[in-house]
Amino acid sequence: MTDTNASEQPEDGTAITAATFRAALEELEEPVATASAVARVLDCSQTDASDALDRLAEAGKLDRQDVGDDPVVWYPREFADFVDPEHVVIFPERRELVVERPEQFTRAQLTQFAHLVDSADEAYIYEIREEDVWWAPYDHIDGLVGTMRDVLSEPAPKLEEWVERQWTRARKFALTTHQDGYTVLEAESPDLMGNVARQKLDADQLHGPISDTESWVVEGKEGAIKRTLYDAGYPVQDQRELEGGAELDIDLGVDLREYQEDWLDRFLDTGAGVLVGPPGSGKTIAAIGAMADIGGETLILAPGRELAGQWHEQLLTHTSLDPEQIGEYHGGEKEIRPVTIATYRTAGMDRHRKLFDERRWGLIVYDEVHHVPAAIYRRSADLQAKHRLGLSATPIREDDKEGEIFTLIGPPIGTDWAKLFEAGFVAEPEVELRYVPWRSEEDRTEYASVEGYERRQVAGTNPAKLDAIRSLLADHADAKTLIFVEWLDQGQEYSDALDIPFISGETRYPERERLFDEFRRGERSRLLVSRVGDEGIDLPNAEIAIVASGLGGSRRQGSQRAGRTMRPSGNSQMYVLATRGTREEEFARNQLRHLAGKGVRLHETDAS
The missing domain is CATH 1.10.10.10 (Winged helix-like DNA-binding domain superfamily/Winged helix DNA-binding domain)
Structure with a gap:
């Protein structure tokens, strides 16, 4: 009853x-x-x-x-x-926090000033790093300390003292604009200018001194100065008064959500920042909203041609811009127009760079901004604009240079992922780590007989994974599904066995676009993709993602692949296949740890 x-x-x-x-x-x-x-x-x-x-x-x-x-x-x-309450344990000397059974409110507060290191069962381990304090989204130290006290279970005076020192350290240097129009590096004291700036920077970056605390900056070296002083432990505040460039009227044809309006307000307050939110949360639309509010000519930088094309379509769909006002500049097309979409690689090349430098941009948008610290993309960050806006779901890097992203582009601006899941703006994926046994003793013996990269490949291409994929496809027969693989031979083998197209970097651009477009329109429900599908590809309403191999990749890669299913409607699931008893287990847990800290549910099972 x-x-x-x-x-x-x-x-x-x-x-x-x-x-x-x-x-x-x-x-x-x-x-x-x-x-x-x-x-x-x-x-x-x-x-x-x-x-x-x-x-x-x-x-x-x-x-x-x-x-x-x-x-x-x-x-x-x-x-x-x-119902057990949460419990916070503080380790002031290590600047670590262990939070047992954290509530979502607590996790949201912690993301303002701490970095998730690990999560296991009901315990979350956070570390407070220098860069977390440098870029904490507060106008005054009192706001940051107030949030810390709200979260911590007991007073932590030593930790607060260290945080206040770091907050002050991040405000020792600033780039400003002289009344005659050139850029000046200002230091808080003569000692900092003489013993830090002058010691770290050379004549290629600084002209002669203006005063004991001011030096004239060589034009175009602002980005290099920021990087050098950041590496020395002194992030630079960018307070320049840059020209806005030609005006450009843009009407936005879509209403922004409340959190997107908040992103935009916080960005316009400072003129620089990085929007951080899960895939599907509308970072592109928010950036277009910024273009409309700023009303100036805009340069959009993207990692590849596919993403450049998607930007072009989004601008035509959601704004009043005419086709002749939008240009693309990359290996396929080369047009500089009031709104120009270029690739990072092209914008950084010497033979093209002058064209971008000569135009005064009101806004530069850096899509997938986590690429900026890489050597081949870094020069694009030297381009100057009155406003700089980065976009990334996962501004984390395995080389720990995410702080460099924020010093070059602007401070992080974001919304707690769990809030967007709960509000229904983004479909929260369920992530299942599924352990796959060896198909045979011979396969296990082969794994034991090799080392290094070859051992990883043997585990990643375990033949039993193909049976596990067939089982998952049968369980989700009607779902739009992406299958990720690391190796080209494996992708082609699966393509032949499953009769599913395989898209890799070797796939010709027109063919790649045709297959992706068919998937977007629902004319095709399954695709096999290599790393080319990890980012920058708009694949809405992908309900299932299966990661067959690639578990030696980064935490960002794990988030990006889960993100292929994060869209504003429907339930979604990600399956990560790891060969039981191999290092793939450890790699998989490392990849997915970042997702757990964002509020995504994780489960572990054994494949039958």
């Missing part, structure tokens, strides 16, 4: 009762659940689930917990005594 009664039946027909809610908890294997999680299990909208759960709470069937603007969680009333 269930406890269903008339008071539990909502007018909209969403039949969620206390009994069905408990059943949903059992399926989720959790003691509490958000409205979006219940909606996913019971196949209804997040709004309907929230309304129904509110009715159950009002009827005394459920309890709820709400921390500020953090997503609400519901649980059976009898569970109240067993």
Whole structure:
């Protein structure tokens, strides 16, 4: 006998009762659940689930917990005594925090000033690094310290003292504009100018001194100065008054969401920044909104031609710009127009660089901005504009140079991923790490007999993975699916065996675009892709992502591949296949650790 009664039946027909809610908890294997999680299990909208759960709470069937603007969680009333509170342990000397069972509100606050190092079960380990303090999104140190005190379980005076020192250190140098129009490097004191700036920078970067605390900057060397002083532990505040360039009227043809408006307001306050949000959260649309508000000629830099083409389409679709106002400049086309979309590589080449330097841009947009610290892209950061806006879902780098991104382009501006999942703006993917056994003892022996890169390849191409993929495709027969592989031979083998097209860097551009376009329009439901699909490819509504190999890659790669399924509608799932008993297990956990810190649910299973 269930406890269903008339008071539990909502007018909209969403039949969620206390009994069905408990059943949903059992399926989720959790003691509490958000409205979006219940909606996913019971196949209804997040709004309907929230309304129904509110009715159950009002009827005394459920309890709820709400921390500020953090997503609400519901649980059976009898569970109240067993719900464990979060617990924060501080290690001031190591500048580390261990948070047990962190609430989403706490995780959101921690992202303002700390870096997730690891997560295991219910424990999250955070580290507070110098760059986390340097670019914390606060106008004054009091705001940062106030957030820390809200999160920490006990006073931490030594940690606060260190944070205040780092905050002050990040404001020792500034680039300003002299009344005669040239750029000046200013130091807080003569000692800093003489013993730091003058020692680290040479005549190619600084002309003669103007005063004991000011030096005249060589034109075009602003980016190099920022990098050099950043490496010395002194990020530079960019306070230049740059020309805005020619005006350009742009009307935006779409309404921005509340969090996108917040991104835009924070960016316009400073004139520089990096939008950080999950794939599908609308960073491109927010950047187009910035173009409309600034109203100046704009240069958009992208990693490749595919992304340049997608920008072109987005601009024509969502703005009042005419086709003749938009140009592309890369290996395929070379047109400089009021809005120009170029590749990083082309913009950094000496023979093309002058064309970009001669034009005064009101805004430069750096898409997939995590590329900027790389040697072949770095020169593009020297291009000057009144406003600089970077975009990235994952501004992390395995060489730990993400701080350089923010000193070259601007401070991070973002929204907690979990909030966007809960609000239904982005579909939260479920990520399952599935361990695959060896197909035969001979395969296991081959793995044991080789070393290094070859051993990784043997594990990555374990023949049993093909059977695991067939099983997953059968389980999700009607879903739009992407399968990622690392090696070209493996991709071609799977393509032949599964009768699915394989797209790699060797695929000709027209053929690649045709297949991607068919996938976007729903004319094709499955694709095999190499690393070419890791970023910069718009693949909306991909419901399933299967990572067959490539687990030696970066944390950013893991986030990007999961991001192929993060879109504003539907449920999505990512399966990561790792050969049991090999280093792939460790690589997979490292890749997915970053996702766990963003609020994405992770599960581990064994393939049969």
